Amino acid sequence: MVRGSWRRLSVLAGRMEGKLFIVFLFLIILPIGVLSYIASERYSGSIERNTVTYASQVSDLMISKLDDYMEDMKKIAIIPSYLAEIKSGLKESNAYYEKKPDAPGAGGMAEGIVEKRDSLSDEQLQLLRRVEGSIYFLNNIKNGANSVYLFDRYGHSYFVTKSGGVRSDLPTAYEEWKKLAMEAHGYPVLVSTQAVGGGRSGNRYVFTIVREIIDTTFESLGLIAVDANIVVIENIVKDLDKATRGTTLIVDHNGKVVYDSEKKYLASNLAGSDLLLRASGSQGSFHADVESEKMLTIYRQSPNTGWKIFITIPQKQLMGEANRIRGFTIVSASLIIGFGLLISLILTFALTKPLRSLVRLMKVVQTGNLDVSFPVRGRDEIGIVGNAFNRMIARVKGLVQDVYMAGQRKKEAELEALQNQINPHFIYNTLESIRMTAVINDNVEVSDMTQLLGKLLRYGMGPGSETVPLSRELEHLEMYVKLLNFRYGNRFSLETANIADERLPVMKLLFQPIVENAVYHGMDESKTSMTISIAYERIGTDHCFAISDGGVGMSEETLLRLRRRLNETNPPREESGRGIGLRNVNERLKLLFGGSYGITIDSELGEGTVVKVRFPDIAARGEREHG
Numbered sequence: 001m002v003r004g005s006w007r008r009l010s011v012l013a014g015r016m017e018g019k020l021f022i023v024f025l026f027l028i029i030l031p032i033g034v035l036s037y038i039a040s041e042r043y044s045g046s047i048e049r050n051t052v053t054y055a056s057q058v059s060d061l062m063i064s065k066l067d068d069y070m071e072d073m074k075k076i077a078i079i080p081s082y083l084a085e086i087k088s089g090l091k092e093s094n095a096y097y098e099k100k101p102d103a104p105g106a107g108g109m110a111e112g113i114v115e116k117r118d119s120l121s122d123e124q125l126q127l128l129r130r131v132e133g134s135i136y137f138l139n140n141i142k143n144g145a146n147s148v149y150l151f152d153r154y155g156h157s158y159f160v161t162k163s164g165g166v167r168s169d170l171p172t173a174y175e176e177w178k179k180l181a182m183e184a185h186g187y188p189v190l191v192s193t194q195a196v197g198g199g200r201s202g203n204r205y206v207f208t209i210v211r212e213i214i215d216t217t218f219e220s221l222g223l224i225a226v227d228a229n230i231v232v233i234e235n236i237v238k239d240l241d242k243a244t245r246g247t248t249l250i251v252d253h254n255g256k257v258v259y260d261s262e263k264k265y266l267a268s269n270l271a272g273s274d275l276l277l278r279a280s281g282s283q284g285s286f287h288a289d290v291e292s293e294k295m296l297t298i299y300r301q302s303p304n305t306g307w308k309i310f311i312t313i314p315q316k317q318l319m320g321e322a323n324r325i326r327g328f329t330i331v332s333a334s335l336i337i338g339f340g341l342l343i344s345l346i347l348t349f350a351l352t353k354p355l356r357s358l359v360r361l362m363k364v365v366q367t368g369n370l371d372v373s374f375p376v377r378g379r380d381e382i383g384i385v386g387n388a389f390n391r392m393i394a395r396v397k398g399l400v401q402d403v404y405m406a407g408q409r410k411k412e413a414e415l416e417a418l419q420n421q422i423n424p425h426f427i428y429n430t431l432e433s434i435r436m437t438a439v440i441n442d443n444v445e446v447s448d449m450t451q452l453l454g455k456l457l458r459y460g461m462g463p464g465s466e467t468v469p470l471s472r473e474l475e476h477l478e479m480y481v482k483l484l485n486f487r488y489g490n491r492f493s494l495e496t497a498n499i500a501d502e503r504l505p506v507m508k509l510l511f512q513p514i515v516e517n518a519v520y521h522g523m524d525e526s527k528t529s530m531t532i533s534i535a536y537e538r539i540g541t542d543h544c545f546a547i548s549d550g551g552v553g554m555s556e557e558t559l560l561r562l563r564r565r566l567n568e569t570n571p572p573r574e575e576s577g578r579g580i581g582l583r584n585v586n587e588r589l590k591l592l593f594g595g596s597y598g599i600t601i602d603s604e605l606g607e608g609t610v611v612k613v614r615f616p617d618i619a620a621r622g623e624r625e626h627g
Helices: 002-014 016-082 084-100 123-132 134-142 170-184 231-244 274-278 315-366 379-439 445-461 470-488 512-522 558-569 580-593 618-626
Strands: 144-152 158-160 189-196 205-212 219-227 247-251 258-260 283-290 295-301 308-313 467-468 492-497 505-507 531-540 542-549 600-602 608-616
Touching: 016 084, 016 205, 016 219, 016 231, 016 295, 016 308, 084 123, 084 144, 084 205, 084 219, 123 134, 123 158, 123 379, 134 231, 170 205, 189 258, 219 231, 231 258, 231 308, 247 283, 247 467, 258 492, 274 283, 295 315, 295 512, 308 315, 379 470, 379 600, 445 470, 470 492, 470 505, 470 512, 505 580, 512 580, 542 600, 558 580, 580 600, 580 608, 608 618
Parallel strands: 492 531
Antiparallel strands: 144 158, 144 219, 189 205, 205 219, 247 258, 247 308, 283 295, 295 308, 467 505, 531 542, 542 608, 600 608
């Protein structure tokens, strides 16, 4: 019985259905099942990473806002060093108490003015009003800066408070501020959150910016301290707590708590705590147990203030939705795998084999082999596609052959026609020149002109390749210019520049039609001479020649019309014959080298015309084609 079952299983495996079932089982079903399980297990990690990323981005934004606020506070602390009125008041205070060390309020401590203002003399009161009046505007510059304290060199205080009154620990705070300011040598110092008393509201929490005031003569005039309410930080952080559904803790570089959204650790010192020990770098995240509850903690450090921001999110709150989605994902994946298996098996038996055969044939066709045929075994959709494929291949083969033969014939005919187009036109003009010279001069020049004409005709109409060395083309052009000078009395001269290699292969009859066009359409009758210049330039792998004349040039309208005619297939013939030679050269260049090559024309009325010819390196092109 076991042998019979094995035999039946072997037969099943040998059939296509069994093979496909094994393929689906090991290559699709099992991988999808494993991936679904892994994905469901890692979904929690993904949620955590996304939360860390989001919280990090939001905390970076919050750090940026806090840094901007601190920078503004530091700028406020710098203002007294640049205001003459404040510096003058401090100098007056220093001078007064230096001369009268026994005056009321001259005890050298901050409480000298804070507690004894009722016993001050009229002179001291006037001094008090002047100094405090000069700093009154400072606590209105920035929102949250509710107290500004100014101290002279002897510790006498001048202050303006917006709310909360004067802090009760001012004498003690002054001693700490003075020490920090002196050590900073004129740079602003940020003092972390402190619990202070004063006014009817009881204790409040502030952070302070302290700075020594130094005159332009580098003399210390005193110091300034600006208190800002912790509510400023709270307004920035509260949106973060709403977004993360957690709590926020800000600690300075000494471990002192700057802000705590739960108000548990405000102004306390956490140096040496497990929280700070685990947050060793400038940013990161870790898991911790806080009061027997698992928490995800994300931290960032400000590069400006050195403060670290800790965002703590309860694990159960973070993963609650993730656990529900994970269960739903596992069930959905199981159902989709079962349904996909059924549909895949049905479609695979019907489509896979003939489609793969068709794909293989298409890949063969992509290599350039058109001698393929799809075996049609039915009249279904696959059979229709197969028949269409076979007809397409047959049609493509016929079209390729037709296009190749037509292209060859067209190229040969157009090259022959274009080359023949030049010679009658040239012969007509040259014979007319000979006739006019014979009539006018009646001398030996006719013999010379006839000899030159013979050489030109043998060069232009004789057999040979489509390309010639540059030296032969320039020799032909010089003979043509000589003929012109016989007719026009040595009015024309030819100049060449930057032509280093006269063995350079160029298209036959390249320059003569362009020069002919310049002579007959650009010659200025008011001038006794005309110079035609040919300059050469190598641009990459291309050769470029610029043929310029000092003729009459042409208007912008005429230039645009000529440019259009160069690119037209069958342009209407103009009576003036302008541009025939140019279009001839342009078409021959495009036929030989492709549509990206040819000539371009620039001209300005009264300044002459420049025709630029561009073609590839003919020798290198031939090596690539034969290689």
